[in-house]
Each structure stands twice: as structure tokens, then as C-alpha cells.
Amino acid sequence: MMMPVYLLVDNGSKQPDATLYLRCLAAQLSEHTGELIHPVSLQHADAIPAAELAGTPADVLQGFLRRQLEQDEREFVVLPLFFGVSRAITSFIPDEVARLKSEYPDLNVKVAPVTWPLPEGEPRLAQIVFEHIQQAREISGPDAQVVLVDHGSPTPKITEVRRNIARMLEQQHALGVEQAVMERREGKEYDFNGDLLANWLRDKAEQGLTRVIIAMLFFLPGRHAGPRGDVQEICDSVVKDYPRLNYTITPLISTHPLLLDILRDRLMATNQFVI
Structure with missing residues (x-):
């Protein structure tokens, strides 16, 4: 064979x-x-x-x-x-x-x-995200707001993965996690993606939030993730307008x-x- x-x-x-x-x-x-x-x-x-x-x-x-x-x-x-x-x-x-x-x-x-895999999920992947958040808290402090961020997809089942991970973090670790996407297509048919990260950050900064952990659902560095990637540029652009806002980006999934x-x-x- x-x-x-x-x-x-x-x-x-x-x-x-x-x-x-x-x-x-x-x-x-x-x-x-x-x-x-x-x-x-x-x-x-x-x-x-x-x-x-x-x-x-x-x-x-x-x-x-x-x-x-x-x-x-x-x-x-x-x-x-x-x-x-x-x-x-x-x-x-x-x-x-x-x-x-x-x-x-x-x-x-x-x-x-x-x-x-849906619907069963993978608890070890949620554990990776949790440990990365805990690592980021050593920098940002224990009270920083966590937002779970993925790329954004035209496929609802990909967004469901992010939602399931956030749900598992809440159920297993009592961790309150909000969610956002790096980018999404325009139109109501793509509203399942949720908030754009840029909009989420600006809304929170307007409300007086000063510490944020960006929990990354990205495997590898590249144009979107990693140093000088799109996610970092989005955060930096918001900080220019709201200099009291501090953010910490978690490691990528592939590092665990x-x-x-x-x-x-x-x-x-x-x-x-x-x-």
C-alpha cells in the first residue's frame, strides 16, 4: 500500500x-x-x-x-x-x-x-486562547477588556467558530469576552460577522475604556497578523485619536x-x- x-x-x-x-x-x-x-x-x-x-x-x-x-x-x-x-x-x-x-x-x-470541527468544537483550542489571554494580562492588568478577533468571513460557519470559542471561554473560565472582526463585507447579509474591530475600539474608547486585550484567532503572521499587520495598524489608528487607550495583542495560535x-x-x- x-x-x-x-x-x-x-x-x-x-x-x-x-x-x-x-x-x-x-x-x-x-x-x-x-x-x-x-x-x-x-x-x-x-x-x-x-x-x-x-x-x-x-x-x-x-x-x-x-x-x-x-x-x-x-x-x-x-x-x-x-x-x-x-x-x-x-x-x-x-x-x-x-x-x-x-x-x-x-x-x-x-x-x-x-x-x-462543528458542532463538537475543540476544547484545546479554547485553552490556547485562554492561556494567551492570561499571558497578555501580565502586561495589561487583570481588568482589561478582552475582545476575540478573527479575520472575518463570508461563511457563517466560520463566525460560529469564534462564537463557540467565546462561549467556551465563558463557560469554562468565567471569562467575559466580546467579539469583533478585522474586516467584513458590506451589506446586511454579512451582519453575522459582528462589529468591525475599528468600530468596536472607537466605541469602547468613547465610553472611557483604557485597557484592551486583542485575543487573536489567527494562526500565522502575515499581512493581517503579526508585527505591522492590519490588526496592529487598526489599533494604532484608534490610539491616535484616543491616546488613553492601551492595547495588548495576544500571541498567534501557532506559537502554542x-x-x-x-x-x-x-x-x-x-x-x-x-x-
Whole structure:
């Protein structure tokens, strides 16, 4: 029986840090599982100059699968570095695989569960968020208001992940957490996303709030998260108008060792689905 090729897959970014962190996480997971895990982005990362990636170009899904197929590999397991089942999983990956199956009909791709499968959730992911909040409280103080922030999605089930994590934090740790999104599409049909972070911060600053913890539901650094990312720029722009407002941003999810346990379990899950 042919052994599968394992891929740790993210959406992809044009920022080098995202690929470098993905590579680091894949290497750690390889050591954690005893299997070789390949870091692969769905798109965008192949635009990063190799010189900014220690001389090695980033892999994107279509190109990586094609090279492996040319080496007679046929079995693949995709481990999604995603909080929920987004369109990347339901549409993008199947479309990419379908294009290759026209040339390689014996191609077999399985997709492992996401980190927060609905409806059961993943208590360890909520624990990561909680520990990151506790770490931030050492800087901001114990009375800082916590706001749980994700990217924002046109898919309601992704927002449901954020809501479930906030609910679990309240139930298990008696932690009052408000919620916001970094960005969202305009229109009432996207109101399920909730408040924009910029609006939430301004409203709270108007009410006299001076200490905020931004609890990050982001895996990797890049254009949105990490130093000089969009989230930090949003916070800084509000602070310019409300200089009494102080904020602390929690670490990214990929920095916590518990994530490796979650990803290992997803990789070995029996409920992987075949594309």
C-alpha cells in the first residue's frame, strides 16, 4: 500500500513571515508525528522571492501536487490549518484536485478535519486562547477588556467558530469576552460577522475604556497578523485619536505547543473525507 504524502496547508500570503512560520510549524509537526509534513499554501506564496525565504521558493498546492504526481506519488492527505470549513476547503481545493485528475485519474486526496470541527468544537483550542489571554494580562492588568478577533468571513460557519470559542471561554473560565472582526463585507447579509474591530475600539474608547486585550484567532503572521499587520495598524489608528487607550495583542495560535497535539490528532483522524 502506497504511503500518503502529508501536506500542512494554509491559505497563503505574499508576506515571507507566513511561509517561514508555516515551514517551522510543519517541521515541528513532523517531529511530533514521525511523519514528513510538507508546508504548502493554497495560493499567493509563490509570489514571494526565494531570496526572502532562505533561498527556497514557497510551495503552492497545484505546483506541489503536480511535482509529486510526476514522481509517481498518488496518495495525499491535506491537513488544513483552518479554524472552520471555509470555501477554501469546500471549493478551492476540490477544484484544484479536479484539474489534476483529468491528467492523473488515479490521484487520491483526503482532507483531514479542521481545528474546530462543528458542532463538537475543540476544547484545546479554547485553552490556547485562554492561556494567551492570561499571558497578555501580565502586561495589561487583570481588568482589561478582552475582545476575540478573527479575520472575518463570508461563511457563517466560520463566525460560529469564534462564537463557540467565546462561549467556551465563558463557560469554562468565567471569562467575559466580546467579539469583533478585522474586516467584513458590506451589506446586511454579512451582519453575522459582528462589529468591525475599528468600530468596536472607537466605541469602547468613547465610553472611557483604557485597557484592551486583542485575543487573536489567527494562526500565522502575515499581512493581517503579526508585527505591522492590519490588526496592529487598526489599533494604532484608534490610539491616535484616543491616546488613553492601551492595547495588548495576544500571541498567534501557532506559537502554542498544544496546537501540535491538535494537528497530530487531525492528521490521524478516521473521518477524513476524500475529494
